[in-house]
Amino acid sequence: LFTRMGLLRIATATAAVIFSCTIFLSGGIIGTFHHLYFTGTPTPVLALGAVFSALEVVPLVLIGFEAYENLTLSRATRWVQSYKWPIYFFVAVAFWNLVGAGLFGFLINPPIALYYMQGLNTTPVHGHTALFGVYGMLGIGLMLFCLKGLATRNVWKTNVLAFSFWSINIGLALMVLISVLPVGLMQTWASVDSGLWYARSAEFLQTDLMETLRWMRVIGDTIFAVGVVALGWFVLGLKTGWSLTEEVDRIGELATESAS
Template identity: 30%
Template sequence: MKFQTQKIAYWFFASAMLLLTLQIVYGFIMGFARIGMDGLHEWIPFNTARAVHTNLLVVWLLTGFMGSAYYIIPEEANRELEWPKLAYLQLISLLLVGVAAIVCYHLNIWEGRKFLEIPRPLDYLVVVNVLVFLANIGVTLWKGTQHTTTSIVLYMGLLFAALLYLPGMIDFDNQTLDSFYRWWVVHLWVEGVWELIMGGILCFLLIKLTGVDREVVEKWLYIIVGLTFLSGILGTGHHYYYIGTPKYWLVIGGIFSALEPLAFLGMALYALAMAKKGGRKHPNRIALTWSLGCAIMSFVGAGFLGIAHTIPQVNMYTHGTLITAMHGHLAFWGAYAMIVLAMIAYTLPQMTGRKLWDTSMANWAFWTSNIGMVAMTGALAAAGITQVVLERRLGLDFLAVQKEIEMHFVGMLLGAALFTVGITLFIITFFRHGLPSDEAVGADVAGDTAWAASKS
């Protein structure tokens, strides 16, 4: 770690771990409700738990992205962060807004739009918060002595993510229009600009961990960005199939969304190629494992399980079933949760000076969380396929079908238990690192700087 202010990332990451823990708690509340153990129903009914679960997911991922940016931007721009105190204030206010939103959901105050349930007044606070964040890292980047592709792609991803938040704040009386613009946020985030954020962070990690020349690693990033925009923008059409929009969306959405996995495949091949090419063995093996795992699992969850239901002829039957939940879990995990965890695995030793990068606990955390998540996804697939056949093909009643598939949620809960073991180990490893220390600044924990200097 080169600069004092990079340590701010620690507090964002620690907050992300806390929110992830809460997200899992609400996941279990739903999972148990699904098998008939719904004792909390009076206080936390399924719909409340669902909104809290998915909103916490989005908030901890954004917190993780922000932490990553506070670490990466000073390093890439080669100067301290412009307003460090403001960054702490921004974190605290972000958490306060998050808590306020969760309280609102429990009081049944929300907007009835999946993923964007946050009440409107709080939306404005989110906007201010994100503007402050963007200004802070933006000015730092602007005044920096170097402007790398990695930092610019990361910044553009964050900036566009902020801009795309706005279409979700327009009010419509018309259900179709409302859906239409909701996807500008939800789809264009995860299948557009968040991919730039992921690409930027992955690029940073690969440069650090593989030792391949920056020019080579960054060249690939352009290809990924190109593929993402080429497919992802018109790919939005896969949400416009049968919602009252013109018929041409069936063709546009079908074709372009079917191309989207290419960007994720590109990312996986890129990461593997860089790891193979890099002659250097960075001592932080687990950070490289998380980085490569992210590149591969995002292809499986987003690319492969995405294409499984993106064609109009298939989506007609699978829309809004547990097939969607199956894909949603592995895609979010593989692409965005894993990139944040990879970044944490890389930066913690840098910020604290403690080299806990090859412990068996760190390795178990990786494997059990991933195997657990794959098991959860498998159980949701079984439930989803059964639901589609019974409800959509054979025409059985919705609730009767939900009863039929109850057993699959026992399987899901077992997978979730394994997953939770992995996350627990990850969090224990996190806190065993201790707090960020002043000595770690400029200490070149893994010999990164010495290695880079020896090359030039």
């Protein structure tokens, strides 16, 4: 995308893609062996999975630099400002890839951790942040990028879009930090102390504290849902006109021409 926008040379982008693919494929494929722990596979599978799952964090750290570069590119030239919010969603992809796939993935991937954490709420902590945080944000960013290219005649009213961006990201963070993650960590402690059966039992999960933590998720879910509705309202407004100003987006038209 940045190549088509004229922000990166094709040679630079190609080298970066090949380097990234090499890192992710060489470590990522073997790293998926963490799905095979304690399933009757031989010990070398556990050893390789543990090592490469840990190494998966290394390229994900580099994504933090990618996020900074994307943010810098969004301010590089005046016409790139027309693509500010699509680029911000790409920045969110890099952030959640680092946090969701990297930090929370590494939290549960080591064999000694997964032995006690398997099937607890620590798994959806990783799943929610890595799945929607990465692929959800990526899909939204690509959608907005395409919509900007298809409808650049008028300047966008981005207040609703900005509200949607922050609501979705803050809602996702809150649903994890104040609900799912605390429940998962408490289950992990119970699993280590008393056994996995107890951590998943009704006796433990139906305590007053656990009930409160589960209800706390409503806060993050509600903020997230409001952000999704706002995004839908904004996209619908591109068709009906309430998300557009009367000002012609000359800068956006120049960006589209340079991309084509």
